[in-house]
Amino acid sequence: MTDQKKIENVIIIGGGPAGYTAALYTARANLEPLVFEGFQWGGQLQNTTDVENYPGYPEGIMGPEMMNQFRAQAERFGTRFVTDDVDRVELSDGDVQKVYLGDEEHLAKAVILAMGAEPRRLGVPGEMELGGRGVSTCGVCDGAFFKDQKVIVIGGGDSAMEDAIFISKYASELTVVNRRDEFRASKIMHGRAGDQPNIDFKTPFVAEEFVAGDDGKLGHVRLRNAETDEKEDLVADGAFIAIGHIPKSEIVADQIDTDEDGYIVAQPGSTRTNLAGVFAVGDVVDHTYRQAVTAAGTGCMGALDAEWFLRDTPPSPEAHWMRGGEPTEIAPTPSA
Ligand code: NDP
Numbered sequence: 155m156t157d158q159k160k161i162e163n164v165i166i167i168g169g170g171p172a173g174y175t176a177a178l179y180t181a182r183a184n185l186e187p188l189v190f191e192g193f194q195w196g197g198q199l200q201n202t203t204d205v206e207n208y209p210g211y212p213e214g215i216m217g218p219e220m221m222n223q224f225r226a227q228a229e230r231f232g233t234r235f236v237t238d239d240v241d242r243v244e245l246s247d248g249d250v251q252k253v254y255l256g257d258e259e260h261l262a263k264a265v266i267l268a269m270g271a272e273p274r275r276l277g278v279p280g281e282m283e284l285g286g287r288g289v290s291t292c293g294v295c296d297g298a299f300f301k302d303q304k305v306i307v308i309g310g311g312d313s314a315m316e317d318a319i320f321i322s323k324y325a326s327e328l329t330v331v332n333r334r335d336e337f338r339a340s341k342i343m344h345g346r347a348g349d350q351p352n353i354d355f356k357t358p359f360v361a362e363e364f365v366a367g368d369d370g371k372l373g374h375v376r377l378r379n380a381e382t383d384e385k386e387d388l389v390a391d392g393a394f395i396a397i398g399h400i401p402k403s404e405i406v407a408d409q410i411d412t413d414e415d416g417y418i419v420a421q422p423g424s425t426r427t428n429l430a431g432v433f434a435v436g437d438v439v440d441h442t443y444r445q446a447v448t449a450a451g452t453g454c455m456g457a458l459d460a461e462w463f464l465r466d467t468p469p470s471p472e473a474h475w476m477r478g479g480e481p482t483e484i485a486p487t488p489s490a
Contacts, residue, residue, distance in 0.1 A: 159261055161250060161262060161263060162187075162188050162260065162262040162263070163185040163186060163187070163262065163263055163264065163464055164180050164185050164187045164188070164262055164263070164264045164265065164266060164464070165187070165188050165189075165190065165253050165260060165262040165264075165266070166180070166188070166189045166190070166265070166266045166268055167190045167240050167243070167253065167265065167268060167269055168189075168190075168191070168192065168197070168267065168268030168270055168436065168438070169189060169190075169192050169196060169221075169225070169237075170196065170197020170199065170270045170437070170446075170449060171197065171199065171221075171224060171436065171446040171447075171449040171453065172197075172268040172270070172438075172449040172450065172452055172453035172456070173189060173191065173268035173435075174189070174191075174221070174224035174227070174228045175224070175449075175450040175451075175453030175457070176435055176453040176454070176456045176460075177189045177233040177457075178224075178231065178233070179453070179454050179457030179458065179461075180266075180457045180461065181228055181231035181232050183457070185460070185461065185464065186234070187233050187234070188234050188235075188236065188260065188262070189228070189236070190236045190238065190239075190240045191225075191236065191237055192238070192239050192269075193237060193238055193239050195235075196217075196218060196222075197221065197437075197449075198217075198271075198273075198292075198437075199218065199220060199221050200217060200218050204216060205217050205220055205295065205446065206295075206298065207294065207295065207445070207446075207447070208220065209447060220446070224450075236255070238255055241256055241405075242254045242405055243405055243406060243409070245265070245409045245410060245429055245432050246431070247428075247430055247431075248430035250262070251263070251264065251265040251431060251432065253265065263431060263464055264432070264433065264460045264463055264464055265432050266425075266434075266435060266453075266456045266457070266460055267406060267410075267418060267427075267432065267433065267434040267438060268434075268435045268436045268438065268449075268453060269401075269402040269405070269436075269438045270402050270436055270437045270449075271399045271400060271401045271402060271417075271437035271438060271440075271444065272399065272400055273292075273395065273397075273398075273400075274397045274398040274399060274400055275291075276308070276395060276397065278361060278363055278364070279363045279364070280364030280366070280372075281364055281395070284364045284366060284371070284372050287370060288364070288366075288371045288372025288391060288392050288393060289364050289372055289392075289395070290392065290393070290394050290395070291396070293316070293317030293318075293394050293396065294317075294320060294445065296392070296394070297320050297323075297324055297325075297394075299324075300324050300391055301324045301325075302324075302325070302326045303326060303391035304325065304327045304328075304329075304389055304390050304391050304392075305321055305325040305327070305393070306328070306329050306330075306331055306361075306375055306390045306392070306393045306394070307321065307328060307329070307330045307331070307394045308332075308361050308394065308395050308397060309330075309331075309332065309395065309396035309397040309398075310330070310332035310333070310334060310336075310338050310339060310357075311337075311338040311339050311396070311397070311398065312338075312340055312343045313396040313397075314330060314339065314396035315337075315339045315340075315343035315344055315347040316343065317394050317396045318330050318347045318353055319346055319353075321392075321394065322347075322350045322352050322353050325352065325392070326352065327352055328352055328353045329353075329354045329356050329388060329390075330347065330353060330354070330355050330356065331356045331357075331360075331361060331375075332355065332356070332357045332359070333357075333358055333380050334358050335357045335358050356388075358379065358380040358381055359377040359378065359379055359380060360377065360378050361376070361393070362377065362385070363375070363376040364376075364393060372390060372391060372392065372393060373389070373390075374387045374388060374389045374390060375387070375388050375390050399437070399444065401415070401417045401437065401439075402438060403417065403418055403438055406418065409429075410427050410428060410432060410434075411427060411428040417438065417439055417440070418434040418439050419439070420433075420435075424455070424459060425439075425452060425455045425456040425459045430463070431463060433456040433459050433460050434456070435449070435455065435456035436449035436452055436453060437449055439452070440452070
């Protein structure tokens with residue numbers, strides 16, 4: 155008798171809002187998903203404190219607790235979890251997908267990529283240690299905690315401008331620190347930030363260290379003038395690092411279409427990639443929104459796309475067309 159290896163219906167890689175939502179939906183569709191949630195499961199929310207912008211939690215909820223609940227809800231319908239990081243994958247175009255933990259091989263008819271993204275870091279002292287105690291990488295998430303306080307935003311792109319404009323509604327004083335005199339941000343965003351009466355720009359400076367005050371929270375940021383090397387301490391209750399994001403697409407980078415920044419490319423209005431049976435959801439595809447609620451939304455889309463692929467029951471051509479895509483053939487389910 156030959157040893158027939160089990161072929162899963164669907165493997166989901168990633169344990170953040172996108173991955174767990176994809177798990178919930180595929181589990182409820184009786185597809186018995188297997189989730190590789192990562193050793194540090196929970197995604198970026200695992201490093202967040204209060205989440206006040208996820209609908210349905212009027213009092214807010216702690217990020218890790220919310221991820222616990224996402225996970226428990228997916229588990230309730232039979233999701234299986236592997237709490238480890240995938241080492242490599244062998245993706246195919248419509249054939250069996252292969253996922254490896256070391257030498258251990260897992261096969262699936264469909265795979266949903268939900269590895270997320272991570273904020274680019276400065277890599278300076280205090281940055282990680284004071285995370286959640288004044289230093290943040292998410293203005294939309296944490297800006298409101300700095301009402302009438304002094305805040306620094308580090309970065310000169312559109313994200314930094316957007317964060318600055320948002321946080322300036324709460325902060326008393328806000329300083330945008332950029333390493334060059336020129337800003338990468340679009341003129342319009344830079345201009346809007348400049349129009350805010352409580353926003354100042356400080357250039358060309360780099361942040362060299364985040365230093366705690368007596369209360370253990372951020373007290374000041376040590377800056378260095380990038381031209382003169384002169385040091386300066388800027389008092390701050392909050393510091394937001396907005397210097398871009400890095401999609402966690404390394405394990406698939408040379409096997410699937412990604413853009414110049416490494417984000418996986420999905421078809422417009424869909425989670426399909428250039429490979430039949432491979433779907434991508436959440437921040438690993440998302441340049442722009444990067445919110446838990448949008449990640450969860452695309453996780454749901456990925457689950458439905460995978461289900462349609464596996465059952466060969468695409469939505470009506472009209473529905474597909476209305477989502478902005480050309481009607482396309484859906485690949486047949488590969489034989490197990
Ligand atoms: P960007 O790559 O556009 O900008 C990153 C900024 O961070 C640059 O000013 C860069 O400086 C600076 N930076 C990078 N590394 C460091 C470092 N180690 N130390 C100090 N500064 C550093 O990233 P964004 O996240 O701002 O934007 C990403 C994309 O998303 C862009 O296409 C942007 O237009 C888009 N976006 C659009 C928005 C909108 O339209 N509402 C809102 C937010 C983003 P330098 O210029 O010197 O490299």
